[in-house]
Amino acid sequence: MLLYKLNPSVTSTAGPRLRSTIREVPVPRPSWVPLWGDIEAPVVTLPARGRTGYWIPEHSWQKHEQFVHTHVHGRARPEWEHANEGWAVATRHFIELAGTLMKRHGRILLGREFNRSEKCNYRCMNASGYECTCSCQARNHGGGRWMAGWRITAETTQGINGRAWSWTLLEKIPPASRYS
Numbered sequence: 377m378l379l380y381k382l383n384p385s386v387t388s389t390a391g392p393r394l395r396s397t398i399r400e401v402p403v404p405r406p407s408w409v410p411l412w413g414d415i416e417a418p419v420v421t422l423p424a425r426g427r428t429g430y431w432i433p434e435h436s437w438q439k440h441e442q443f444v445h446t447h448v449h450g451r452a453r454p455e456w457e458h459a460n461e462g463w464a465v466a467t468r469h470f471i472e473l474a475g476t477l478m479k480r481h482g483r484i485l486l487g488r489e490f491n492r493s494e495k496c497n498y499r500c501m502n503a504s505g506y507e508c509t510c511s512c513q514a515r516n517h518g519g520g521r522w523m524a525g526w527r528i529t530a531e532t533t534q535g536i537n538g539r540a541w542s543w544t545l546l547e548k549i550p551p552a553s554r555y556s
Contacts, residue, residue: 400438401436402434403432403440404461406460408460409485409487410543416433417481418432418477418484419484419485419486420470420477420485420487421460421487421488422506422507423489424489424539427455427457427464427467428473430462437456440454444465448473452465470506470507471522478525478526478546482547482548483546483547483548484545485543485546486544487542488508488509488514489541490508490509491540494509496512500518501517505518505522506522513533513544514542523546526547526548526549527549528544529545530545
């Protein structure tokens with residue numbers, strides 16, 4: 377992996393100066409995100425507390441930032457979260473981020489933190505938002521309206537540092553098959 381390259385436009389008495397290309401190197405997949413066979417899909421994570429995480433295959437450090445500013449929200453402030461090995465934005469951008477990645481890539485891997493002992497109830501089933509931490513793993517949340525136009529193709533659960541995570545591979549439903 378090339379981390380430095382010669383920049384011929386910048387010279388000194390010692391010769392050409394090295395220029396860092398780290399911002400152009402693809403961001404590695406976070407180690408705690410499960411592998412899903414040979415599927416390489418964008419990842420969006422929704423923790424119980426904190427910011428929405430994301431990772432896009434083959435995107436450099438700079439392209440991760442640019443993607444959010446260009447396609448999600450110009451005022452969004454993506455930040456690198458060292459502890460999570462990934463980029464994060466405010467949770468209020470979750471639906472827009474997930475929807476945009478789905479539209480551009482056709483599928484996403486969605487990780488949601490949940491509480492196994494928190495029983496799903498009337499409040500969850502009739503909620504208007506997308507934030508859910510109960511044992512239904514957001515399946516019943518708001519009647520499932522938050523994922524309109526998407527279908528679940530695979531799912532699993534995983535414990536990470538004592539926290540329960542639901543991982544769902546979602547695909548965009550082609551317009552013709554939505555009504556059949």
